[in-house]
Amino acid sequence: MKISTNTLKFINEHYHSVDSTAANGMTGLVDRIGAQLGAVEEVVPYGARFEGVVVVKVVTCVDHPNSDHLHICKIDDGHAIEGVDRDENGYVQVVCGAPNVRAGITVAWLPPGSTVPETYDDDPFVLSARPLRGEVSNGMLASARELSIGDSHEGIMELDDNIVAGTAFADAYKLRGDVVIDMENKMFTHRPDCFGWLGIAREIEGIYHRPYKSPEWYTLRPEFPAVETEALKLEVRNELPELAPRFVVVAMSGVTVRQSPVWLQVGLAKVGMRPINNIVDYTNFFMLETGQPLHAYDYDKVAALSDAGHPVLLVRHPAEGEKIALLNGKEITPRSEAVMIATDHQLIGVGGVMGGADTEVDENTKNIIIECANFDMYSIRRTAMAHGLFTDAVTRFNKGQSPLQNAAVIAKIVDEIRTYADGKVASELIDVHAFAPEILERGSLHDPVQVTTGFINARLGWDLSAEEITTLLTNVEFRVAAHGDTLTVTAPFWRTDIELPEDVVEEVGRLYGYDHLPLELPKRDLTPAYKNAQFSLKATLREILAAAGANEVLSYSFVHGNLLDKAAQSRDQAFQVANALSPDLQYYRMSLTPSLLDRISMNLKAGNDRFALFEMNKTHNLLHADDDNGLPSEFGMLATVVTANDKVVAKGGGAAFYEARVYLEHLATRLGIALEYTPVAGDVNYPVMQPYDPARSAFVHVKDGDTLGVIGEYKQSVRKAMKLPVHTAGFEIGLDVLLSAGTGKPKYTALPRFPKVTQDMTVRVSSEITFASIEAALASFMQSYNKSEYFTTVQGIDMYQGDDLAYKNITFRITAASYERTLTDGEVVEMLDLAAAAVHGQFGAERL
Numbered sequence: 116m117k118i119s120t121n122t123l124k125f126i127n128e129h130y131h132s133v134d135s136t137a138a139n140g141m142t143g144l145v146d147r148i149g150a151q152l153g154a155v156e157e158v159v160p161y162g163a164r165f166e167g168v169v170v171v172k173v174v175t176c177v178d179h180p181n182s183d184h185l186h187i188c189k190i191d192d193g194h195a196i197e198g199v200d201r202d203e204n205g206y207v208q209v210v211c212g213a214p215n216v217r218a219g220i221t222v223a224w225l226p227p228g229s230t231v232p233e234t235y236d237d238d239p240f241v242l243s244a245r246p247l248r249g250e251v252s253n254g255m256l257a258s259a260r261e262l263s264i265g266d267s268h269e270g271i272m273e274l275d276d277n278i279v280a281g282t283a284f285a286d287a288y289k290l291r292g293d294v295v296i297d298m299e300n301k302m303f304t305h306r307p308d309c310f311g312w313l314g315i316a317r318e319i320e321g322i323y324h325r326p327y328k329s330p331e332w333y334t335l336r337p338e339f340p341a342v343e344t345e346a347l348k349l350e351v352r353n354e355l356p357e358l359a360p361r362f363v364v365v366a367m368s369g370v371t372v373r374q375s376p377v378w379l380q381v382g383l384a385k386v387g388m389r390p391i392n393n394i395v396d397y398t399n400f401f402m403l404e405t406g407q408p409l410h411a412y413d414y415d416k417v418a419a420l421s422d423a424g425h426p427v428l429l430v431r432h433p434a435e436g437e438k439i440a441l442l443n444g445k446e447i448t449p450r451s452e453a454v455m456i457a458t459d460h461q462l463i464g465v466g467g468v469m470g471g472a473d474t475e476v477d478e479n480t481k482n483i484i485i486e487c488a489n490f491d492m493y494s495i496r497r498t499a500m501a502h503g504l505f506t507d508a509v510t511r512f513n514k515g516q517s518p519l520q521n522a523a524v525i526a527k528i529v530d531e532i533r534t535y536a537d538g539k540v541a542s543e544l545i546d547v548h549a550f551a552p553e554i555l556e557r558g559s560l561h562d563p564v565q566v567t568t569g570f571i572n573a574r575l576g577w578d579l580s581a582e583e584i585t586t587l588l589t590n591v592e593f594r595v596a597a598h599g600d601t602l603t604v605t606a607p608f609w610r611t612d613i614e615l616p617e618d619v620v621e622e623v624g625r626l627y628g629y630d631h632l633p634l635e636l637p638k639r640d641l642t643p644a645y646k647n648a649q650f651s652l653k654a655t656l657r658e659i660l661a662a663a664g665a666n667e668v669l670s671y672s673f674v675h676g677n678l679l680d681k682a683a684q685s686r687d688q689a690f691q692v693a694n695a696l697s698p699d700l701q702y703y704r705m706s707l708t709p710s711l712l713d714r715i716s717m718n719l720k721a722g723n724d725r726f727a728l729f730e731m732n733k734t735h736n737l738l739h740a741d742d743d744n745g746l747p748s749e750f751g752m753l754a755t756v757v758t759a760n761d762k763v764v765a766k767g768g769g770a771a772f773y774e775a776r777v778y779l780e781h782l783a784t785r786l787g788i789a790l791e792y793t794p795v796a797g798d799v800n801y802p803v804m805q806p807y808d809p810a811r812s813a814f815v816h817v818k819d820g821d822t823l824g825v826i827g828e829y830k831q832s833v834r835k836a837m838k839l840p841v842h843t844a845g846f847e848i849g850l851d852v853l854l855s856a857g858t859g860k861p862k863y864t865a866l867p868r869f870p871k872v873t874q875d876m877t878v879r880v881s882s883e884i885t886f887a888s889i890e891a892a893l894a895s896f897m898q899s900y901n902k903s904e905y906f907t908t909v910q911g912i913d914m915y916q917g918d919d920l921a922y923k924n925i926t927f928r929i930t931a932a933s934y935e936r937t938l939t940d941g942e943v944v945e946m947l948d949l950a951a952a953a954v955h956g957q958f959g960a961e962r963l
Contacts, residue, residue, distance in 0.1 A: 153302030162293035167229030193281020210252035311406030673700035705802035756845035771844035824848030
């Protein structure tokens with residue numbers, strides 16, 4: 116939001132916050148704004164660029180003898196500039212090629228030694244006296260573009276004739292010492308009134324603890340002139356009162372569309388807005404002054420586009436397939452929920468965003484319609500984002516402008532057009548609004564807020580009296596009724612953000628100044644902070660997996676729909692982002708595994724032949740949405756994948772499933788958790804399971820506890836889509852279940868002093884019997900064998916299936932040692948025989 120110090124003086128006759136010509140005054144103002152109003156991004160000494168520019172009269176103008184387009188002019192500068200050649204009458208010669216130059220006009224002269232304002236910021240160009248086709252030109256007569264006021268370079272800029280020759284341009288148009296302050300828009304997101312100069316001026320006076328009074332015309336119930344000429348028929352219908360809570364229009368006739376007054380062009384240019392014509396410029400000027408966007412239609416063009424024979428303005432949604440040509444030259448098909456302005460025949464504007472080209476005000480316009488409306492901020496924002504239309508009107512409307520100021524703003528611009536553009540009021544003021552009558556009666560969008568001085572002081576650490584608080588608030592035109600220490604605060608009609616006692620606290624704190632907060636050290640509680648169990652678990656998991664050789668990655672929680680397709684996951688089960696930051700970030704991911712699989716191919720191409728990746732993060736899916744508040748439920752998950760290219764596996768290596776299981780078992784052992792595995796029965800339609808091949812996967816459970824997750828190899832379709840090697844597997848488990856399993860230090864098991872004996876035992880079993888069940892049976896037997904006298908372990912090391920698919924051979928490595936003596940061969944043989952007999956009796960396994 117840009118505003119200049121001279122504009123502040125112009126719109127506020129009592130303004131005296133700063134002498135912008137004094138460095139310390141300017142610095143003080145900027146510091147005050149930054150501390151109590153909004154962050155200042157840039158301070159531009161705008162008036163300095165007009166140093167040396169002089170207002171002059173063109174006395175004579177004759178054709179250049181050596182050119183078919185140049186003119187030799189004699190100008191009267193009132194002898195304001197010294198050191199230039201003059202004729203016997205004291206006039207200065209300037210050669211000019213502008214088609215509109217002529218005797219008698221008042222223009223801006225850039226004398227020798229002055230800098231062309233257009234070049235001031237980038238590469239300053241200093242003028243001199245030099246010959247043009249044999250005739251000396253002392254400087255130049257300036258166009259609007261050379262003065263950095265507009266884009267026009269077709270002719271010199273004609274100034275007001277009542278200015279005395281020799282007056283400095285900066286003095287004539289109140290630019291002396293003018294400084295433009297650019298404040299960050301984000302600071303005013305909750306303050307739509309501060310997107311207008313009146314709001315900024317009011318707040319600056321407030322933070323200087325001085326009373327501000329809005330201009331007399333800026334009132335809730337302004338006087339509006341009666342119809343002054345032959346009435347122009349105008350019809351308005353609002354079909355979207357919830358999205359357009361107020362729609363105010365009036366018709367005017369007999370307007371003269373011409374170049375705006377120079378002061379108005381200067382006022383727009385200094386904040387970066389291009390002057391167009393007086394009607395459009397007035398709408399822009401009052402938008403900048405009040406924060407309320409306005410729009411002007413050509414009445415006759417609207418009538419020609421209306422089937423009724425007179426202008427009909429409808430506020431509605433677009434019909435399917437409707438298009439509109441906009442003022443910026445683009446043609447769009449509006450989104451179906453957009454608020455559109457239309458006749459009873461076709462669209463003529465995108466409400467609150469941009470007008471249509473078919474009803475544009477131009478030099479031939481004689482009758483106009485002025486619109487001053489209010490639109491739903493969220494609808495405006497969505498429409499602007501959908502079509503890439505970011506205008507000054509959008510900037511203000513998507514902050515939520517107050518609908519209570521519309522009458523004042525339209526009354527002011529109508530008065531201005533009557534006075535300076537020859538316009539006549541040609542219709543009654545049509546005011547269609549959807550807010551309750553009591554809002555207009557009390558003059559505020561919200562009910563009065565009741566708050567006590569104790570409530571305010573307790574939160575700010577001050578000791579302000581009711582009188583002091585009242586003064587701070589009434590300085591910025593709040594209405595305050597004090598009853599002892601209880602204040603009833605009513606916000607003015609332009610404020611949309613005062614609803615709670617806390618809002619009043621914020622207002623008092625900002626106006627008084629947070630730099631007045633007491634400088635006291637906070638009390639420190641020496642009680643140790645509560646240790647977050649989830650953070651500790653994640654740190655432990657990260658340490659264990661990294662030590663085991665796995666590499667942690669961190670990927671986006673949003674993924675492209677194509678990744679879900681590749682991972683065999685259904686998009687219908689995922690939350691879709693309505694306004695994605697990027698086409699690659701369309702959905703909340705439902706599991707972490709696809710993100711890890713997506714990184715395997717690129718790492719293999721980079722020369723990493725064998726590796727393991729893991730990630731800990733949140734996942735979401737529609738199958739488990741939170742019904743209480745409609746928000747996605749979050750699941751903390753840990754996913755790990757292991758992979759190796761075919762060349763590495765060919766040199767030696769088992770199934771990928773068991774390599775992934777090694778990581779999982781290592782993790783569980785370090786956490787002191789015992790795991791169990793059960794086969795996957797059929798195709799499970801659950802997001803975390805969908806990438807896995809049910810025939811080569813298993814569910815993971817905490818022993819005698821809850822389901823932890825899944826481990827396995829991936830479907831062939833997934834491997835093909837993601838270009839994965841055959842040797843790829845992984846697991847994905849829930850962190851909450853892992854935490855509830857009582858993760859802690861692993862149980863201590865004393866090691867025997869005597870030598871260990873290791874023997875391998877291979878059993879032949881039916882293919883229907885799982886590896887896990889045989890392993891569990893052997894482990895159970897070994898633990899019960901001689902109980903605490905022996906130290907025993909069972910580890911599966913190999914599984915083989917030959918041509919006979921009905922059977923498979925599984926090899927286990929059994930380690931045993933005694934705590935009391937060295938075991939004999941006979942004792943070991945007897946133990947293995949009993950173990951083999953145990954699994955034979957339970958599963959029919961034959962020892963080989």
